[in-house]
Amino acid sequence: MKRFINKYGINNIIYILPFTILFLIFIAYPIINNFYTSFFKWDGLSPDKIFIGFQNYFKMFNNRIFFIALKNNMIFLVLTVIFQNGFGFLMALLLNRKIAGRNIYRSIIFFPCIMAPVIVGYIFVVLLNFSYGVINNFFRGIGLNALVVDWIGKPSLAIFTIIFTNIWQWTGFAVVLYLAGLQNIPEELYEAAKIDGASYFQRTIKITFPMLTSTHFSLLILTSIGAIKSFDLVYAITMGGPAHASEVLSTHIYLENFVLNHTGYATTVSITMFLLALIISIFQLRLYKGVRI
Amino acid sequence: MKKSLLWIVVLILSISMIAAFSFAGCKAAAEEKAPAEEAVEEAPAEGAPAEEAAAAEVTFDKPVTITVATWHPDSTLLDPQIAAFNKIYPNITVEYTWSNYTDYIPLLKSAFAAGKPADISGFQPGAMISDYTQFLEPLAPLCEAEWGQNWQDLIYDFCNEQVEWTGEEYYMMPLSWTPTGTWANVKLLKDNGLEIPKNLKDLENVRDTLKPKGLFTLFCGFISNWNAMDTFQFVMDEYCPGLFYEAQEGKASFDDPKFVDALKAWENLFDSEIIQPGAYSIDTYMDTVNPFNEGKQGAMIVNGSWHLGSAYLNQFQVELQVGGFSPIKFPDLNGDGKQPRPTIAMGHGFGIYKDIKDPYEKAAAWEFVKFCASGEGAVIYADGFIGFPTFKSAKAHDSAYDGAGDAKEEFKASVQWYFDNADSQGGREPKYAELKQGLYDIMAAVATGQQTPEEAAKYMQEVSAEIER
Numbered sequence: 070m071k072r073f074i075n076k077y078g079i080n081n082i083i084y085i086l087p088f089t090i091l092f093l094i095f096i097a098y099p100i101i102n103n104f105y106t107s108f109f110k111w112d113g114l115s116p117d118k119i120f121i122g123f124q125n126y127f128k129m130f131n132n133r134i135f136f137i138a139l140k141n142n143m144i145f146l147v148l149t150v151i152f153q154n155g156f157g158f159l160m161a162l163l164l165n166r167k168i169a170g171r172n173i174y175r176s177i178i179f180f181p182c183i184m185a186p187v188i189v190g191y192i193f194v195v196l197l198n199f200s201y202g203v204i205n206n207f208f209r210g211i212g213l214n215a216l217v218v219d220w221i222g223k224p225s226l227a228i229f230t231i232i233f234t235n236i237w238q239w240t241g242f243a244v245v246l247y248l249a250g251l252q253n254i255p256e257e258l259y260e261a262a263k264i265d266g267a268s269y270f271q272r273t274i275k276i277t278f279p280m281l282t283s284t285h286f287s288l289l290i291l292t293s294i295g296a297i298k299s300f301d302l303v304y305a306i307t308m309g310g311p312a313h314a315s316e317v318l319s320t321h322i323y324l325e326n327f328v329l330n331h332t333g334y335a336t337t338v339s340i341t342m343f344l345l346a347l348i349i350s351i352f353q354l355r356l357y358k359g360v361r362i
Numbered sequence: 363m364k365k366s367l368l369w370i371v372v373l374i375l376s377i378s379m380i381a382a383f384s385f386a387g388c389k390a391a392a393e394e395k396a397p398a399e400e401a402v403e404e405a406p407a408e409g410a411p412a413e414e415a416a417a418a419e420v421t422f423d424k425p426v427t428i429t430v431a432t433w434h435p436d437s438t439l440l441d442p443q444i445a446a447f448n449k450i451y452p453n454i455t456v457e458y459t460w461s462n463y464t465d466y467i468p469l470l471k472s473a474f475a476a477g478k479p480a481d482i483s484g485f486q487p488g489a490m491i492s493d494y495t496q497f498l499e500p501l502a503p504l505c506e507a508e509w510g511q512n513w514q515d516l517i518y519d520f521c522n523e524q525v526e527w528t529g530e531e532y533y534m535m536p537l538s539w540t541p542t543g544t545w546a547n548v549k550l551l552k553d554n555g556l557e558i559p560k561n562l563k564d565l566e567n568v569r570d571t572l573k574p575k576g577l578f579t580l581f582c583g584f585i586s587n588w589n590a591m592d593t594f595q596f597v598m599d600e601y602c603p604g605l606f607y608e609a610q611e612g613k614a615s616f617d618d619p620k621f622v623d624a625l626k627a628w629e630n631l632f633d634s635e636i637i638q639p640g641a642y643s644i645d646t647y648m649d650t651v652n653p654f655n656e657g658k659q660g661a662m663i664v665n666g667s668w669h670l671g672s673a674y675l676n677q678f679q680v681e682l683q684v685g686g687f688s689p690i691k692f693p694d695l696n697g698d699g700k701q702p703r704p705t706i707a708m709g710h711g712f713g714i715y716k717d718i719k720d721p722y723e724k725a726a727a728w729e730f731v732k733f734c735a736s737g738e739g740a741v742i743y744a745d746g747f748i749g750f751p752t753f754k755s756a757k758a759h760d761s762a763y764d765g766a767g768d769a770k771e772e773f774k775a776s777v778q779w780y781f782d783n784a785d786s787q788g789g790r791e792p793k794y795a796e797l798k799q800g801l802y803d804i805m806a807a808v809a810t811g812q813q814t815p816e817e818a819a820k821y822m823q824e825v826s827a828e829i830e831r
Contacts, residue, residue: 087375112493114474198649199640200578200659222585222643224810308585311642312806312813327468329795330493 113332157243190305224314250284432484500531534711538749581660599702625815707790800825
């Protein structure tokens with residue numbers, strides 16, 4: 070204990086003590102309790118829990134719906150990382166130029182980020198309604214009936230509709246982070262490159278993109294974790310349906326815990342989700358350390 | 363900063379943060395304790411069961427607050443019920459928390475898991491209440507003390523049957539029943555030269571006439587699944603009557619060929635566009651009910667007796683009130699000349715938390731439950747036409763039909779229609795949550811082509827086999 074105090078300094082320890090207490094009570098304890106509960110058969114209500122060892126884990130790995138949810142989360146993650154951050158980067162490049170009204174554009178692009186995901190979800194349910202939604206009616210109106218599809222009720226499309234909505238909502242966040250990163254790139258680098266005859270594309274690839282490495286990885290971690298834990302948008306648009314076609318891990322946990330009262334099993338899935346997020350984050354952080362300039 | 367001062371600051375910060383999260387709960391606990399300290403002299407000693415309170419004829423001349431949490435009814439009925447209750451019991455304050463059904467389920471679980479549920483909670487029989495009976499007061503002794511030994515004769519039989527799924531102790535007081543059903547826009551059908559469909563051929567005829575005009579035959583919103591289940595139960599009664607209830611008890615199998623036939627018929631309703639495309643991307647409320655009520659879309663919807671109020675008391679389409687809407691029987695699908703029977707839901711009931719510390723408060727809770735079941739509260743509920751009271755004696759006031767204007771007699775006839783056609787195939791709600799979810803899954807899977815009827819039946823049987831009965 071004395072060595073610990075001497076190493077970090079008593080003042081530093083005191084400063085982080087309030088946060089540490091809160092972290093232990095509201096984050097560490099629930100995680101440990103969840104892990105403990107995952108070895109029990111429990112309905113979340115009765116005082117009795119039945120110890121069943123690893124049976125919840127066996128059940129999870131034999132559960133078709135768990136693998137559908139996991140697959141959907143992975144698709145969600147990959148597409149969100151690529152398109153949300155990709156569009157964010159491109160838009161930031163555009164909005165970094167001195168164009169008329171760029172502050173207004175920045176506000177408009179960021180506006181969806183401040184809306185509650187549930188509200189965004191309900192708006193898109195109305196827009197994408199098969200029978201009388203704005204989108205399908207527009208396609209019908211201009212004679213493009215081939216594009217009139219059931220965006221929400223078609224199993225093969227439902228998860229992609231949700232991902233699209235998510236990207237629509239959060240691209241503004243990526244734009245803001247990239248814009249902030251762009252301000253920190255020294256102008257002299259661009260000037261030197263121009264003198265050397267580098268085109269705009271070459272300057273973007275060889276200077277801008279590498280100089281934003283820390284922003285890339287920050288967004289990579291944030292969008293990955295966001296994709297893994299996404300719930301409200303999925304629930305508002307499809308509730309994980311039809312027939313689990315757009316199920317994700319969080320809606321699977323919700324269904325198992327609150328509808329079916331399989332709390333022991335639900336904690337198993339939530340521990341798995343936590344470990345997945347942890348592994349992805351550790352991997353990305355190591356990757357970041359490897360490529361950092 | 364000096365070390366000692368730093369320690370003081372950190373200590374204050376830590377304590378205040380923990381206190382901010384913790385003291386909210388202590389406040390609720392303190393409020394619970396207060397009524398016990400002001401216990402009425404006539405109330406029995408703490409810890410005595412509620413039936414002793416009833417026997418002692420508690421007079422409620424000291425203020426007490428009881429809490430109610432439910433998804434049904436909402437304020438349009440609860441407020442007048444509470445107002446009427448307070449005319450008789452001015453000292454009993456009723457505080458209620460209403461949530462829509464989807465939000466209510468997790469809130470209910472969280473409240474009971476935390477040991478802080480409302481005094482009275484709303485339930486449905488079957489899957490919803492089965493895990494909560496351990497926390498609820500058995501009401502059968504109280505009912506007997508109140509209404510005598512044959513008190514069950516005062517309630518409709520099908521309500522008693524459904525409450526007794528979770529035991530003869532009656533862990534909930536049945537308050538309403540609602541049959542499922544189908545509603546037709548008679549005016550829209552007549553304007554298109556059509557009669558109310560009675561069989562599959564009629565349905566196809568309606569579809570062929572209305573589809574070119576952009577109108578739907580059976581207008582459905584299945585995203586939250588309950589309406590799909592109501593519709594599929596009609597189909598099951600056509601192809602495998604009674605099989606679901608036997609399989610529910612483990613006495614029959616879901617991979618029975620008759621159940622597969624029901625799933626094939628279900629699939630056909632979508633393939634033939636009798637149910638409109640995109641049914642699984644919209645919800646009943648408000649994506650189908652509102653356009654149907656406005657007469658703009660859909661010749662028929664599957665909706666139960668709770669649609670009576672919105673059909674006849676809705677001010678938006680006065681021209682449809684007379685001869686506009688009518689409850690009808692679901693068409694015969696298998697050509698045997700018999701139209702399928704509805705299911706009957708015991709719509710909602712109230713359960714009393716058994717661990718209410720103050721017996722005076724518990725007695726007050728029982729008083730409110732009784733009022734809603736058999737007193738003026740039940741008549742007020744009947745006046746809302748969302749459901750029918752479970753006590754046979756409780757009927758709507760004649761003046762409650764006045765809102766229908768010229769359609770008053772038609773409205774009364776439609777209400778009577780439900781009583782005349784109350785021959786049901788069984789209960790609406792599955793007993794087990796896993797079976798209910800399994801049914802939701804296979805209906806959606808077959809409708810959207812993810813599973814064949816055979817695969818769906820096999821899956822349903824696997825789900826059924828894992829249930830601990």
